[in-house]
Amino acid sequence: MPADAPLQTTPLDALHRGLGAKMVPFAGYDMPVQYPAGILAEHGWTRGHAGLFDVSHMGQVRLRGATAAAALERLVPSDIVGLKPQRTRYTLFTNDQGGILDDLMVTNAGDHLFLVVNAACKVADIAHLQAKIGADCAVEPLPDRALLALQGPEAAAALAQHAPETATLGFMSFATVSVAGVPCFVTRSGYTGEDGFEISVPNDAAERLARLLLADPRVKPIGLGARDSLRLEAGLCLYGHDIDTTTTPIEADLAWTIQKRRREAGGFPGAAVILKQLAAGAPRKRVGLKPDGKAPAREHTAVTAPDGAAIGEVTSGGFGPTVGGPVAMGYVGARHAAPGSAVNLIVRDQPRPAVVAPLPFTPHRYHRS
Template identity: 60%
Template sequence: MSQDLLKTPLHALHVEMGAKMVPFAGYDMPVQYALGVRKEHIHCREQAGLFDVSHMGQLKLHGPNAAKAIEALVPVDIVDLPQGKQRYALFTNEQGGLMDDLMVTNFGDHLFVVVNAACKEQDIAHLRANLPEDVELEEIEDRALLALQGPKAAAVLSTLNPTVAEMVFMDAAVIELAGIECLVSRSGYTGEDGYEISVPAEKAEEFARRLLLKEEVEWIGLGARDSLRLECGLCLYGHDIDTTTTPVEASLLWAISKPRRADGERAGGFPGADIILDQIATKDVSRKRIGLIGSSKAPVREGAKLFDADDNEVGIVTSGTFGPTKGQPVAMGYVKTELAVIGTEVFAEVRGKKLPMTVEKMPFVPQRYYRG
């Protein structure tokens, strides 16, 4: 099995560091290290965690019409994305469903796009099928991707180049770090301040070891990455959002640029726009994504059915775990729209028992992105 799995440029270093490796999106990936998931989670919240996210797809779009071309596939503005800025986007299909979520960065001479590992091949095919001939899609195979996250991340990375401290959330730049030319954005998937760093594959291990020399930095695996993002209310593609989910059902209206959903010449213009804009206008959806807090200590996992007080099935949990920072079970899922109200009590079925949970506003712990 493991022989068939792909390996990131940092695979040997994970093994050397004693990581427990598991299959994930076709890659052999570290789920945890010697610290364990809970301590890794807390370390990232308190200091700085280093994540290998090289399994993600890194792409470049070249050509003067690149922004216009990708804007036709997503419900966010890309044409007016300033140079040195990054934006969260969604690929939608003709039914208004979500094909993937992604990050788009304007580096001036090209757009840099990062897509989810499990959707990489599908997204590349989608782009190739829809981009005009004057836009070139380049698949980046020779770069690793690292994330340095946590309240000490800026101080740590500033020792390699102080200019990173001047960046704010969603800034991006080509920056030399430890003598290596890197593509750096001040962003991440933990809710903490931090950076995502694209580094040449042959320099990735050297760069990671340099960061790990700092006492504030520890490797963080997929286990803590999941609990960190869930506490901060961030969706995991393929679980909390997928092709059967619209942005309105997924409570992702903030990810649709206002000009694309208002009356005007820029409204719509993306796959499934008619369906999505109608849902926005009528508020007519049968279910909504919500956050849930458990009152017991037992975590409620993905797939748990949700019931109302009269024992009617009303929804399902799409992500769930015990939140080490929150100190309570946290989950997200979908319920009937009328129940998607803060304070509503529902019951999750876990091993034959109905555990009470309360609909709560997300994020469950404050996001601490650095906005200047």
């Protein structure tokens, strides 16, 4: 998108401004990076209570047709045909070189597949779907729907006030429910490492629903700044940073997205590269990096071995409010990828000791029914 293109707004734009949000451009949208409480307070509130995020900039797409699941399998390495009704799965669009075009959520919504893709990739993703599988299923973008995420240990109780049936929804499960009279698609999923929900809501009801949820004292609005620090502590990838067309699912430590049948049968873009790496190992791996000191190591920070050899680069890094110190993730050569490996991060031309750390930094607390 041209740099001078006017920014798009979400249906919650007036709400954000009324709440005093600091707005920034993100993926072509004017989005709240933080509210007056600030990123540290918003991060902590989400881990302790419930945070409401506007993620309406993300792309929502419906695939219709009897062979939609089989068709989608030609573009992703996950088992979609075997995905049970009302279940959601994380997957990746791969390219012929084994690189990652985008990461996405796929739900078997019964009579169709429901996809949520990244904002910055949605135009390309929809074109990719139409070009590659448009003859086998109907590709229907859903620009008339907003997306809210309600995340945190009190999210379930807060949502149950307005939609009691969501209380028993399992992790990575989907339901079409009425939330305070508004028809919504709800999945029990998120991007914080906490229990929570993503709620697809018609644009014209989004502000009303958001205000209703925010009226609950357990729920506060959370901006993109805390969304980023929460997902980093949770060890979750950010497309365009931790994964992109130059990283494979195996290098990215996302082999778990490739279920058994797909490992055996292949049939997805880049399968030759990806399945070879799955068997023989990848030359590099995405790992957690924990600086010994207090200085954060930001994206593109060089990673070196103790002998000074260049071994990789930080892809996401900053301060982890729940950890109480700097946290990062990045790629290192396979020989250095074992947790506990000593490395240096070159921050402002100085090597600073760090250790390869298991992910996540903050334990996941997903709902287990």
